Amino acid sequence: MSTTENATSEGAILVNGEARPLEEGMTLTGLLESLELDPATVVVERNREIVPRERYPDTPLSEGDRIELVHFVGGG
Amino acid sequence: MTQRNDTPNPSSDPPLVIGGKRFESRLILGTGKYRDNETMVRALRASGTEMVTVAVRRVDLDRKGDEAILNHLDPDEFFLLANTAGCYTADEAIRYARLARAAGFNEWIKLEVIGDEATLLPDVQATLEAARVLADEDFKVMAYTNDDLITALRLEDAGCVSVMPLASPIGSGLGLINPYYIREIKSRLEVPVIVDAGVGTASDACRTMEQGVDGLLMNTAVAVADDPVGMAIAMKEATSAGRRAWLAGRMPMREVAVPSSPTRGMLD
Numbered sequence: 001m002s003t004t005e006n007a008t009s010e011g012a013i014l015v016n017g018e019a020r021p022l023e024e025g026m027t028l029t030g031l032l033e034s035l036e037l038d039p040a041t042v043v044v045e046r047n048r049e050i051v052p053r054e055r056y057p058d059t060p061l062s063e064g065d066r067i068e069l070v071h072f073v074g075g076g
Numbered sequence: 077m078t079q080r081n082d083t084p085n086p087s088s089d090p091p092l093v094i095g096g097k098r099f100e101s102r103l104i105l106g107t108g109k110y111r112d113n114e115t116m117v118r119a120l121r122a123s124g125t126e127m128v129t130v131a132v133r134r135v136d137l138d139r140k141g142d143e144a145i146l147n148h149l150d151p152d153e154f155f156l157l158a159n160t161a162g163c164y165t166a167d168e169a170i171r172y173a174r175l176a177r178a179a180g181f182n183e184w185i186k187l188e189v190i191g192d193e194a195t196l197l198p199d200v201q202a203t204l205e206a207a208r209v210l211a212d213e214d215f216k217v218m219a220y221t222n223d224d225l226i227t228a229l230r231l232e233d234a235g236c237v238s239v240m241p242l243a244s245p246i247g248s249g250l251g252l253i254n255p256y257y258i259r260e261i262k263s264r265l266e267v268p269v270i271v272d273a274g275v276g277t278a279s280d281a282c283r284t285m286e287q288g289v290d291g292l293l294m295n296t297a298v299a300v301a302d303d304p305v306g307m308a309i310a311m312k313e314a315t316s317a318g319r320r321a322w323l324a325g326r327m328p329m330r331e332v333a334v335p336s337s338p339t340r341g342m343l344d
Contacts, residue, residue: 016134036140043132043178048171050178068134070175072145074116075131075161076106076246076273076295 013065022063028056031067043070089323092290094268095184095216095237097155101126102285103315104157104270105308106295113148115304120154123298123308127155129186131162132172132179151181157218159186164199166206173210185210186240186272186293188220196246200227204234211235220272223257225264232265239265240272240293243284247296249276252284259287278307278314285318286326 012019028051032039044051045068051059092099105125110116120128130145158176160169166189173185187206191199198221210217211234218238219231228239241261244250251274252258262269268290275281275294284292292315301307
């Protein structure tokens with residue numbers, strides 16, 4: 001259960017349910033870059049609030065943040 | 077079977093208009109379950125569809141997001157209709173709808189709130205609750221529902237731009253189970269009625285369109301056919317054939333034979 005939804009260790013954030021280390025001063029843009037994701041195709045929810053795309057660069061991440069990164073996939 | 081007296085003039089079939097947007101094609105296709113993305117795009121093109129559904133899911137961080145449908149599908153070629161598939165509560169569906177809108181393409185949502193895992197039948201109470209909230213937030217809601225007239229009327233009242241009753245359960249391919257209920261819904265609603273789910277093959281599509289509904293939404297029937305592109309063409313033609321037959325007005329059914337050739341003038 002180390003990577004489950006409500007188990008962040010110190011200095012970590014939850015990204016899509018998995019704990020990841022939080023780097024000092026990291027913004028949402030920085031997180032997406034580190035994950036090699038194109039900000040234009042990903043929608044971000046931070047602690048259940050949608051973050052508008054233009055705010056990614058100035059949205060800092062804090063310890064314990066729950067980040068959801070979603071996009072469109074095939075579906076009916 | 078009795079004939080409807082509101083059959084439109086067969087010589088003119090105005091395009092389908094949903095939420096103020098015109099569509100030449102009456103077929104909406106899903107983008108799930110295809111064996112590969114190239115086949116999917118070829119099938120979508122072959123079907124003539126202008127609107128395709130997509131689902132909202134977590135990015136698979138191990139795959140760097142390469143399952144993103146927009147790597148394969150041009151949103152300028154196909155109008156994207158995001159769905160809330162997989163949601164079991166109104167709150168969950170509302171959350172998914174808001175995420176879909178934040179993707180920045182449009183404010184349309186295929187609202188789907190499932191009530192039962194085994195049958196995937198809709199939770200109509202939760203669907204109605206979510207529809208009201210989303211319509212208030214200026215979403216264009218196309219609501220998946222069962223073939224119940226009262227729910228369909230309530231969804232229209234809630235502000236849905238289209239009501240989408242099922243032909244039969246999602247992914248079942250059982251075809252149109254209750255044509256009477258579907259006709260009843262169509263005859264009572266002002267907004268377009270799109271039959272969503274259950275169509276298995278071309279005859280199902282044709283028969284459903286023959287009930288007078290405005291369009292069809294399907295996914296599995298095309299995606300899992302041996303030849304999805306071939307089935308997409310069949311569905312395009314069947315949808316069109318069913319529509320034309322409806323517009324033309326079918327002959328009455330009689331449980332007696334009536335000769336087509338003159339009975340007079342026979343030789344002695």
